[in-house]
Amino acid sequence: MNSPGSTPASSPPADPAPVPGAGATLTAGPVGKPPAGRTGTDPLSRLRRLADLRNLSLVGVLAVLIAVGGFTKPDEFLSTDNLQLVLTQASVIGVVTVGVTFVITSGGIDLSVGAMVALASVWATTIATQEYGLGGILLCAVLVGLGCGLVNGVLIAYGGMVPFIATLAMLASARGLALQISDGRTQVVTVDPVLDLGLPDSYVLGIPPLVLIFAAVTVLGWLVLNRTTFGRRTVAIGGNAEAARLAGIDVKRQRLMLYLLSGLCCGVAAFMLVVLTGSGQNTNGNLYELDAIAAAIIGGTLLSGGRGTITGSVLGVLVFTTITNLFALNNLQSDVQQIAKGAIIVAAVLVQKGRSTP
Amino acid sequence: MRFPQSSSPTSRRNLLLGTAAAGAMFAAGCTSNENNDSDENSKQAANTANDKPGKAVTIGFAGPQADHGWLNAINEQAKRRAKEYKDVTLEITEGSNDTAQQIGQIETLINKKVDVLVILPADGKALTQVGLKAMRAGIPVVNLDRVFASPQAYRCWIGGDNYGMGLNAGHYIGEQLKDKKNAKVIELAGIDNLELTRQRTAGFNDALKNYPNIKKVGRQAAEFTVESGQSKMAQLLQAHSDFDALWNHDDDQGVGAERAIKQAGRDDFLMVGGAGAKHAMDAIKADNTVLKATVLYPPTMAASAIDLARALGQGKGVGGLAELEIPASLTLYSAVVTKDNVDEYLPTGFS
Numbered sequence: 289m290n291s292p293g294s295t296p297a298s299s300p301p302a303d304p305a306p307v308p309g310a311g312a313t314l315t316a317g318p319v320g321k322p323p324a325g326r327t328g329t330d331p332l333s334r335l336r337r338l339a340d341l342r343n344l345s346l347v348g349v350l351a352v353l354i355a356v357g358g359f360t361k362p363d364e365f366l367s368t369d370n371l372q373l374v375l376t377q378a379s380v381i382g383v384v385t386v387g388v389t390f391v392i393t394s395g396g397i398d399l400s401v402g403a404m405v406a407l408a409s410v411w412a413t414t415i416a417t418q419e420y421g422l423g424g425i426l427l428c429a430v431l432v433g434l435g436c437g438l439v440n441g442v443l444i445a446y447g448g449m450v451p452f453i454a455t456l457a458m459l460a461s462a463r464g465l466a467l468q469i470s471d472g473r474t475q476v477v478t479v480d481p482v483l484d485l486g487l488p489d490s491y492v493l494g495i496p497p498l499v500l501i502f503a504a505v506t507v508l509g510w511l512v513l514n515r516t517t518f519g520r521r522t523v524a525i526g527g528n529a530e531a532a533r534l535a536g537i538d539v540k541r542q543r544l545m546l547y548l549l550s551g552l553c554c555g556v557a558a559f560m561l562v563v564l565t566g567s568g569q570n571t572n573g574n575l576y577e578l579d580a581i582a583a584a585i586i587g588g589t590l591l592s593g594g595r596g597t598i599t600g601s602v603l604g605v606l607v608f609t610t611i612t613n614l615f616a617l618n619n620l621q622s623d624v625q626q627i628a629k630g631a632i633i634v635a636a637v638l639v640q641k642g643r644s645t646p
Numbered sequence: 647m648r649f650p651q652s653s654s655p656t657s658r659r660n661l662l663l664g665t666a667a668a669g670a671m672f673a674a675g676c677t678s679n680e681n682n683d684s685d686e687n688s689k690q691a692a693n694t695a696n697d698k699p700g701k702a703v704t705i706g707f708a709g710p711q712a713d714h715g716w717l718n719a720i721n722e723q724a725k726r727r728a729k730e731y732k733d734v735t736l737e738i739t740e741g742s743n744d745t746a747q748q749i750g751q752i753e754t755l756i757n758k759k760v761d762v763l764v765i766l767p768a769d770g771k772a773l774t775q776v777g778l779k780a781m782r783a784g785i786p787v788v789n790l791d792r793v794f795a796s797p798q799a800y801r802c803w804i805g806g807d808n809y810g811m812g813l814n815a816g817h818y819i820g821e822q823l824k825d826k827k828n829a830k831v832i833e834l835a836g837i838d839n840l841e842l843t844r845q846r847t848a849g850f851n852d853a854l855k856n857y858p859n860i861k862k863v864g865r866q867a868a869e870f871t872v873e874s875g876q877s878k879m880a881q882l883l884q885a886h887s888d889f890d891a892l893w894n895h896d897d898d899q900g901v902g903a904e905r906a907i908k909q910a911g912r913d914d915f916l917m918v919g920g921a922g923a924k925h926a927m928d929a930i931k932a933d934n935t936v937l938k939a940t941v942l943y944p945p946t947m948a949a950s951a952i953d954l955a956r957a958l959g960q961g962k963g964v965g966g967l968a969e970l971e972i973p974a975s976l977t978l979y980s981a982v983v984t985k986d987n988v989d990e991y992l993p994t995g996f997s
Contacts, residue, residue: 361885364884364887370884467712467713471718472711472712472713472714472715472718474898476901487909488911564905565872565875565876565901567901567905569873570713571714571869572872572873613881616866616881616882617884621865622838
């Protein structure tokens with residue numbers, strides 16, 4: 289779609305600051321290719337590597353969207369209010385996507401994220417929990433997310449279940465449980481500190497707290513995936529789980545940790561959604577699984593595992609949120625929005641496919 | 647906005663229905679007194695359904711999954727009304743949004759040979775065949791709300807008026823803004839692929855045609871959920887820095903919409919809701935938010951459906967009507983609840 293020329297040559301080294309350490313030799317595909325031209329020593333290319341050049345196409349899409357927004361709705365689109373809004377709306381699904389990116393990078397899939405968000409939000413907003421205030425709601429949401437993640441992880445890592453099936457089962461039962469706990473009702477939050485978190489008074493230097501949480505999760509996610517043993521192991525088992533096992537990685541334990549991580553992200557996202565909507569509802573997180581997977585894939589994470597990029601996923605989320613915002617500002621209806629979303633997924637994947645298989 | 651989820655709304659509703667039942671009995675008592683004056687009237691009264699126990703009737707009830715405040719209220723209204731009648735046994739199936747599953751559940755009720763069926767189909771068109779099957783098996787069907795494709799598939803239809811909801815919301819807003827030049831309104835609709843959403847919007851547009859000074863400048867469809875309500879409303883507020891009125895199709899998504907309005911710090915317009923949730927009525931009564939009215943889509947229709955089914959099972963007509971049989975269709979009125987009349991409607995508010 290854009291940024292032609294410069295990227296293809298430099299894309300292999302731009303692989304998520306790729307695993308210079310132990311697990312590196314185990315990863316599939318890109319690592320085997322000879323680095324082209326510039327090497328990672330000069331500052332410019334180091335900077336480029338940090339910016340993850342694979343995502344230039346997405347940055348391009350985002351730039352085009354922003355230009356369109358600035359052109360069609362100059363007063364509304366680039367206003368501070370609107371930028372705060374776009375980032376806030378990207379925050380909840382963004383945190384979920386970071387967790388999902390880890391799971392997909394390891395060659396797994398998590399279809400239960402939306403249901404986990406729903407269950408955690410409903411559980412965290414029941415009356416008994418609201419008595420314990422802000423901390424109680426946060427803790428409950430996180431614990432429910434971790435609990436679901438634990439079940440997913442144990443079933444997949446130790447029970448040998450296919451991730452698709454195990455998390456599909458979790459999707460069904462978590463939604464069912466959310467419906468049962470809420471009795472189909474919207475659980476309205478009565479805890480003022482929670483409600484206040486979503487209001488402009490709580491913004492830090494103009495940044496909504498939810499956006500700060502999103503930023504923190506993104507930075508942490510990037511560091512963990514690209515700078516830690518945990519991250520290297522994740523990439524390694526996604527590339528070739530058997531080779532990773534032979535290399536001494538406890539693949540089962542690693543898988544368990546990854547689904548726990550996804551559950552944790554869903555718990556945090558559920559808390560954020562409670563702050564945003566002032567309530568918990570069993571319909572929360574509807575279709576998050578598809579949105580998060582789509583964002584990760586167009587961000588450059590391989591569905592087959594072995595390669596994952598946090599920056600790409602976050603850019604993917606931002607692209608989707610910006611489209612929604614842009615279309616709403618121009619008063620376009622949801623049918624058009626859905627068609628455009630589909631087209632962008634196809635375009636982004638085609639661009640990346642064209643690049644990664646020369 | 648804030649209401650407890652504990653047993654208190656339930657007990658309030660109990661109390662209310664109790665009062666309503668007592669009121670009805672009182673009314674029935676009055677009627678029978680009057681009837682003593684005229685033989686003809688008393689003959690007719692004998693053939694209408696009243697609260698006195700009659701022939702025992704087993705009513706089968708099949709509805710969709712109660713994943714939404716309104717649907718939840720539908721189930722509760724049906725159960726509570728059935729409990730009030732000593733001569734009624736209610737066979738209720740687990741709700742499902744899966745068409746095939748709901749068909750299976752209705753077939754089970756047919757096989758159990760219930761006397762009357764009350765069906766709120768997840769999808770009216772898709773469930774027409776099973777309605778026909780029940781009617782052919784000699785079990786009369788009361789079709790609740792979402793209408794079957796064929797009139798042969800039901801004996802009586804009772805439901806809400808989606809077009810009327812839009813119409814009444816539009817008229818209310820029109821009256822509020824009639825003296826304002828170049829007034830702007832926006833619409834936060836429900837799920838766009840539902841027929842009912844299109845009807846609500848059509849009614850709204852038609853009503854606004856009576857007020858040439860008002861222009862609809864924006865519309866977004868949400869999904870009847872709090873999350874979608876918050877997200878779509880936040881976008882609408884960004885897109886329209888000034889407008890005078892907002893119609894939101896559904897009070898459940900209204901929880902999210904009101905949150906977005908609060909987050910944006912806006913209070914320069916009036917908001918009208920839809921459906922008649924308790925939190926919305928509480929806000930209207932308190933009169934401290936932009937929400938000034940809500941247009942009813944009353945879940946009490948489920949209780950009325952039980953009344954009709956009972957009358958059908960006992961072969962009786964409806965009190966107050968000259969007809970010997972119950973009507974073929976009944977469309978409820980979409981009343982506008984404002985601060986002036988909220989006390990009257992508050993008991994029907996669902997949570």
